[in-house]
Amino acid sequence: MxxxxxxxxxxxxxxxxxxxxxxxxxxxxxxxxxxxxxxxxxxxxxxEIDYCAECGIPIDKSKRGSRRFCSDACRTKWWNEHPKAEMLYKANCACCGQEILMRRQNERKYCSHRCYITARYKDGGGNG
Ligand SMILES: [Zn+2]
Ligand SMILES: [Zn+2]
Known part of the structure; x- marks a missing residue:
């Protein structure tokens, strides 16, 4: 190749x-x-064989189903090291314009709860 x-x-x-x-x-x-x-x-x-994304050991899928990690400890560790790994979508906060990352499209509209509240007061409710 x-x-x-x-x-x-x-x-x-x-x-x-x-x-x-x-x-x-x-x-x-x-x-x-x-x-x-x-x-x-x-x-x-x-x-058929998956390898733990954290420590690299093979995962027995027959026991755990389709998993990326051999254990909860590895999962926690991996996510601590890659907090934005699956934040595939970007948008800008509908209130302050700050960039926000999310896992699903349109998952969030605001960067924070504060912006959400601010926008609601400003628009008098909006479209929910
Ligand atoms: Zn592991
Ligand atoms: Zn904001």
Whole structure:
């Protein structure tokens, strides 16, 4: 594979694409994509075996379902280290204009409760 194909795989994986879709898009076999992903310890690949995103040990999915962490301790630690890792969406506070990050689109409109209150008083209720 070329570096270009590899970076495309990385990009598509981040977009949540499956192996088949990626393989078709870049013109290699599904197995090539799989084995490439398997070698990328840092990317979150949907394999039969998952590796804890924090400590890297394999997770027994039959016990824990689809998980990214081997334990609650690792989950807590990881999120402490990556507090904005899944804050994929950006918006500006509808009140003060400050940038806010969120996990789901339109999850929040205001940077803080204070702005929410301020905006409500200003607009006389708004559209809720
Ligand atoms: Zn762990
Ligand atoms: Zn604000």
């Amino acid at each position: 070329t570096d270009n194909q590899k970076s495309l795989i990385d990009k598509m994986r981040l977009d949540g694409c499956g192996y088949v879709k990626i393989a078709k898009a870049i013109g290699v076999s599904e197995n090539t994509v799989k084995s490439y992903c398997r070698r990328q310890k840092n990317t979150d690949c949907k394999e």
